[in-house]
Amino acid sequence: MRTTPTLLVLAAGMATRYGSLKQLDSFGPHGETIIDYSVHDALKAGFGKIVFVIRESIREEFEGAMRHQFPTLDNLFYVTQELDHLPAGYQVPENRIKPWGTGHAVWVASSHIQGPFAVINGDDFYGYRSFGLVVDFLRHSTSETEYGLIGFKLENTLSEHGAVSRGLCQLDEEGYLEAVTEQTHIIKTGDGIEAQNPDQEPLQLTGQELVSMNLMVFKPSVFPLFEQGLKEFLEENSTNPNAEFYLPAVVDHAVKTGRAQVKVLETPEKWFGVTYPDDKAVVMRNLQRLVHEGTYPQNLRETHSANSI
Structure with missing residues (x-):
């Protein structure tokens, strides 16, 4: 690893199930x-720049909160994710209100990232x-098309208060996705x-399966994949106002087409987060x-005012 990695924080979500600005x-x-x-954890681990993807409507409040919490840091940057932030030649459909999704959020941040980076959800x-x-x-990876995915055991990622979305990972014998x-x-x-999907029989799960929580590790070579995927998504879903361009879909396509290898790294950590209002007390x-x-x-x-971690 020649440069310190950037942390890309996806914090533009609408939080419809939570009911307030959970970020x-x-x-x-x-x-x-x-x-x-x-x-705090990323800086302690050795990350450098932090890039936040947010909405313009929350920019002032969000930047103020970060300045208050990290008054001595000068490596925080902000990029906005809006419906009309699209590749040249593409327009927002008239009936589109819903944000484009996590894959789009990574794409809009591409001009702010020059080296290796990790993506996380803000919540x-x-x-x-x-x-x-x-x-x-990143210290040991030498290929520009080798990426990483931090896998959590499914049982460590569930909510007591309702259903959740998770990316189930299938690995080969060498631990690659x-x-x-x-x-x-x-x-x-x-x-x-259970995974309960419309028009399908329920899928019984053990809880030991590794799942993606959108903590993924990339190098700049991934950005053309996001751009191509976004263009294909826009062309295929021009009449679907609810379709989302998901980050895992880009990774899945890159692996299946041989354009990238993704090493799955199992973390011992237990995830927690806020999907529903009742999750707050647990967190x-x-x-x-x-x-x-x-x-x-x-x-x-x-701790950060004293400039020590």
Whole structure:
């Protein structure tokens, strides 16, 4: 790894099921957001620049929150994701209101990233060891078309309060990704765990399956794949106002067409995050436990104000 990696934080989501701007909601003992902990972990692991993908409508509030939490950092950058941010020659369909999705979010950030980078969701907690796996992978990876995916055990990523979307990973014998399938309705049942898909029989799962939580590791060679994928998506879905261009779909296509290899790196961390309002109390308890155990300082802002991690 010749340069320190960039962290790309996807924070433009609408949070329709949560009911408020969860990217900036308070969860830590001193009002910390989940993003605050992710930035802290990434910097500690060895990341350099942090790039946030946000909406223009929340830009002032978001930038203010980051300046307050990390007053000494000068490596925070912001890019907006809007419906009309499209490749040349493409227009927004008249009936389109829904954001284009996580794949589009990565594409709009391409001009802000010059080296290796990792992508995360702004409302997901990944844990320090997950970011350490990213840095270690990049330190040893030599191919410009070898990417990485931090895999979580499915049982460590479920919500007690409703269904979740997860990308199920299929691996070869050497631990490289063969396919990632987006399951949009995984839920705990009385009999275990099921993926309940429309027009299909329920898929029984053990909980030991590795899933993608959008913590993926890329090099700049990936951006043409996102641009090509976005163009194909726009052409195929011009009349579908609800279709989304998902990040895992780009990775899956790149693997199946032989344009990239993706090493799956299993993290020991337990994910938590906020999909539903009732998830907030769970996140707060988990963070308080980690602070009590000494994993995190009592006050992140004081730590970064002192310019030490």
